[in-house]
Each structure stands twice: as C-alpha cells, then as structure tokens.
Amino acid sequence: MSRDPHNKKPAATRFVNGASEVLTCAPGAADLVGRIPGGAVAMAGDRILAVGSDSEVAAACDLSGAERIDAGGGIVIPGFVDCHTHLIFPGSRVAEYSARVTGAGPEDLKNLGIPTGIPATVRMMENASQDELIESALERLGHMLRFGTTTVESKSGYGLSVKGELRMLEINRRLQNDQFIDVVSTFLGAHEFPEDRSRERYVEEIIKEQIPAVVEAELAEFNDVFCDEGYYTVGESRRILEAGLEKGLKAKIHTDEYSHMGGSKLAAELKAVSADHLNYTDDDEFALLRDAGVIGVVMPGLDFAVGHSRPFNARAMMDAGMILALATDLCPGCWLESMPFVIQLACRLYRFSPAEALRAGTYGAALALNREKEIGSLEPGKRADIAIFDLPQYQDLAYRLGRSGARTVIAAGNVVHTAASQG
Ligand SMILES: [Zn+2]
Known part of the structure; x- marks a missing residue:
C-alpha cells in the first residue's frame, strides 16, 4: 500500500x-x-x-x-483456528460413547461386543469408501464453519500403513479445495500400532517408508506422534519426530494425556511447534516448554468427552508464561465441532478468563500452526x-x-x- x-x-x-x-x-x-x-x-x-x-x-x-x-x-x-483435530474418520463410535457415559469400563464394552478406541476406527477405515470419508468430513467442516471456525488442522492416523496414511492426507488436500475452511495437514502415522505387524517393524515403516512418501507427495506440513503410556515411548517418538524434522516436517506431539513419560521434555528439546494435552505435565516442565517456544494446546472438550480424571492445569501453564492454544480435538471419541463450546468449558472448568480463552482460540492457535503471520x-x-x-x-x-x-x-x-x- x-x-x-x-x-x-x-x-x-x-x-x-x-x-x-x-x-x-x-x-x-x-x-x-x-x-x-x-x-x-x-x-x-x-x-x-x-x-x-x-x-x-x-x-x-x-x-x-x-x-x-x-x-x-x-x-x-x-475466525477461530481449530489447531488439533482428527477430522477424517468413518462412521461413528456412538455405541461406545453411550455405554461409557453410564460408567461402562473396558470389560463391559468387550462383553457388550462394542469395538472401542483408535483400533475400532482403523478397522472401520479399511472398509470405508472414499466418498463416505469425504462426505462425512465435509459435513463436519460445515458445522465448524457455522460456529465461526475458518482454519482447521486435520491429522491422519487411522490408516497405519503407507497406503492408508497417504489416503487420509490426500483427502485433506481434496477438502482444502472443496470448501471454505483452510485445512492444515498433519501426518500422524504414530497414532496407534497396527494389529498385523510388530511394533519395531511399524516404527521402521513410519521412518523409512511413510515419512519419505508423505514428504515426496508434499501432503503434510507437520509430523505428530502419540507419546503416552500404551502408545509410543519417548525413544520411539524421538526417532519418528527427528526423521520428520530431517525431511522438513515440523514436529508436534500428543503427550502427558494419560501418563507422565517425558514427552514434554522431548518437545522442548526438539523445539516442537506444539505439545498437546498436557494433563500430567509437571510445573517445572512448563518453564521448559515456555523457553523452547513450544505452544501448549489444551482441549477441554476431549477431557469432557472422556470424563478425564486429571484436569490439565491451565492456570499454572499461563502463570509460568506458556502460550496456550485451544482446540476441539474433534475425533470419534469427542465429536465436537464448536470452538465457542470449547471456550465455555475452558472458562468454567479450567479457569481461563474469557479474554484468555478467545485469544487462545484465535492467535494462540495460529501460533500452534505456525500461521501467526497469516491468520489468528x-x-x-x-x-x-x-x-x-x-x-x-x-x-x-x-x-x-x-x-x-x-x-x-x-x-x-x-x-x-x-x-x-x-x-
Ligand atoms: Zn489428538
């Protein structure tokens, strides 16, 4: 001008x-x-x-x-920036949710014959048609838009094979062209372990086959891992994130959601763009994340949907000077499309002020996607x-x-x- x-x-x-x-x-x-x-x-x-x-x-x-x-x-x-979602998934897990809300545990669900968790969605994914996946994601994006969201991050992670992961990321590209919300693509091969291969073999596959294929096809900007008890260890997460960084994929990490294994320290060490969940993170790790410029992504809706027993301590994170972002964590376990609802939960249950919550759902979330010069x-x-x-x-x-x-x-x-x- x-x-x-x-x-x-x-x-x-x-x-x-x-x-x-x-x-x-x-x-x-x-x-x-x-x-x-x-x-x-x-x-x-x-x-x-x-x-x-x-x-x-x-x-x-x-x-x-x-x-x-x-x-x-x-x-x-x-416009809201929803910086952590698992937007693309087939069908729903409403039977699991309906049973869990009355207190059903893993044994009860097994006895009821209800498939649960990420593996259930991975199995549904194998039988889902491309049209079903695109149509259902478009429908959710439509709701998100009506709630004021204009940028959505979308992760893979229900394919758990080269073909399956690329398929999800290609849908991200298609969604980017087919509607009005800007879609930011994240590779999450390390979301779960497939049932038909050994753990070690699958980690090797992510590093030697999936990441190179994703980079070659320019299908993702971020590389994410689920570093938690029962999922990926700190050692495995480090190998996967470093392999991505070497090829230009920026690092994100799901960590400290259900245990405290050291994922936050790893995020600080690798200067990940964001560390997401943080329910079990220690107070002294907040300072490490702050100093490394890692944005803390917290998701009140996910904790609400799973009835999480350990609230993340947003006030301690903010007191330590961390920059926080809010996101829906839309996924089959937390079917949430509304950022205003996230703000409502953040304020009443996690002691955000309305100003802090609005900032975290806009500018903070743009920082969590490295998009702060463009949006937020x-x-x-x-x-x-x-x-x-x-x-x-x-x-x-x-x-x-x-x-x-x-x-x-x-x-x-x-x-x-x-x-x-x-x-
Ligand atoms: Zn997630």
Whole structure:
C-alpha cells in the first residue's frame, strides 16, 4: 500500500461495521483481545486493509465502492483456528460413547461386543469408501464453519500403513479445495500400532517408508506422534519426530494425556511447534516448554468427552508464561465441532478468563500452526477470516452456554455463511 499523499486511498471491496465491539486479538494490542468499541474492518480481496474505529477505517481506505456487511450490533472476531483435530474418520463410535457415559469400563464394552478406541476406527477405515470419508468430513467442516471456525488442522492416523496414511492426507488436500475452511495437514502415522505387524517393524515403516512418501507427495506440513503410556515411548517418538524434522516436517506431539513419560521434555528439546494435552505435565516442565517456544494446546472438550480424571492445569501453564492454544480435538471419541463450546468449558472448568480463552482460540492457535503471520488476528495484511456473533460483548461467548452459532462468517474476504434468522 502506497503512502504517497498524491495517490488515492486504497479501495476496499467489503467492510464490516455496526459492531458492538471488534476484537482484533492482535499481539501488541493494549489488552489481550485488542478491544475496539464499535469498530470496523475493511477488506480488499482476501486481505484485511484496515481495522479501527469507523473514522479511522474511513480515513485509511476508500469505502465508496465497497459492500457493507452489517454486524448488527454483535461482536467481530478473527475466525477461530481449530489447531488439533482428527477430522477424517468413518462412521461413528456412538455405541461406545453411550455405554461409557453410564460408567461402562473396558470389560463391559468387550462383553457388550462394542469395538472401542483408535483400533475400532482403523478397522472401520479399511472398509470405508472414499466418498463416505469425504462426505462425512465435509459435513463436519460445515458445522465448524457455522460456529465461526475458518482454519482447521486435520491429522491422519487411522490408516497405519503407507497406503492408508497417504489416503487420509490426500483427502485433506481434496477438502482444502472443496470448501471454505483452510485445512492444515498433519501426518500422524504414530497414532496407534497396527494389529498385523510388530511394533519395531511399524516404527521402521513410519521412518523409512511413510515419512519419505508423505514428504515426496508434499501432503503434510507437520509430523505428530502419540507419546503416552500404551502408545509410543519417548525413544520411539524421538526417532519418528527427528526423521520428520530431517525431511522438513515440523514436529508436534500428543503427550502427558494419560501418563507422565517425558514427552514434554522431548518437545522442548526438539523445539516442537506444539505439545498437546498436557494433563500430567509437571510445573517445572512448563518453564521448559515456555523457553523452547513450544505452544501448549489444551482441549477441554476431549477431557469432557472422556470424563478425564486429571484436569490439565491451565492456570499454572499461563502463570509460568506458556502460550496456550485451544482446540476441539474433534475425533470419534469427542465429536465436537464448536470452538465457542470449547471456550465455555475452558472458562468454567479450567479457569481461563474469557479474554484468555478467545485469544487462545484465535492467535494462540495460529501460533500452534505456525500461521501467526497469516491468520489468528484482525490486522492489515492478514487474511480476511472473520466471524461475527450476535452477542453484546465478547465475554458472552463464554457466558451464553450452548448458544453461539455465528451470525456471519467471512473466509478469505468472502461471506461464506450467514445465519438464516437471528432471534
Ligand atoms: Zn489428538
């Protein structure tokens, strides 16, 4: 954008105003959520051109040819960034969930003949058609969009073979082209162990066959492992993450969800982009993660869906100076598409303030995907991903439980969702 005073002001294509408040969630703002009472956002094509008061935005750009989007007295926030999901899966595990909520344990489920956990989904995956996988993922993405989400990370991990993992990552690419949410692809060959090969052989397969194939086809940006008791050891996780780093896949780790094995220390040592779950992480490890710049991704919805007995300690993480991100962890064990619901749980059960939760679901989550220069806040030059909610102030996102479909969602400068009626 030229600053030459003889040049005309840059022309906006669309602008939003009529808001109760705009929350930029920008780093460096005076408060955590960058609150601008009233406020307006102007866009040119897929980019944000100006953010500020009505008069500031009118001074910064030419609005004469721009389409006006009325915020209707609601709040205007960056589109949510859902930075940890297992979006692609066949069918559902509703029978398992229904039995577990009344207290059924592993033996009961076995006696009832209900297949459980990741292996159940892996078996369903083998028989699922491509169309079923794409259609069901598109349906979930549609719900996510209506809840104000404009970026979703999507992991493989139900294939557990070269062919099966590549198939999931190819679906990510297809989803990226077939709908409005930006899909960020993560390889998670180390999600579980297959039933027909030895542990050692499968780790070798991930390192020597899966990672090279994923990199060759440019199908993923991140490499993730499930480092926990009953899953991958710290040693196996290290080998897999290092093999990915060597080939340019950035590291993520599921760790400390059900045990404390040292996965957080490994994340700090490898400078992973994020460490996710963190229920059993020690206080002294929070400082290690902070110093290594590892974003802590916490998922209140997953803990809610599995009735987790050990809450993660978000306040201690924040007190230690860690940067946190919130995500749904959408998967067959936690069928959750709504970031507002995640914010509601984070505030009431994990002592986030509404400002901390909003920040963690937008800018914090963008950091957890290495996308903070592109998305996660409303700033000139960033992608115009915007959600508008019919709420008088942002704290109502946390307060009005289970309400929270978006009024309007804008992705890359286009209006991609408008609520049918506002009540
Ligand atoms: Zn996960």
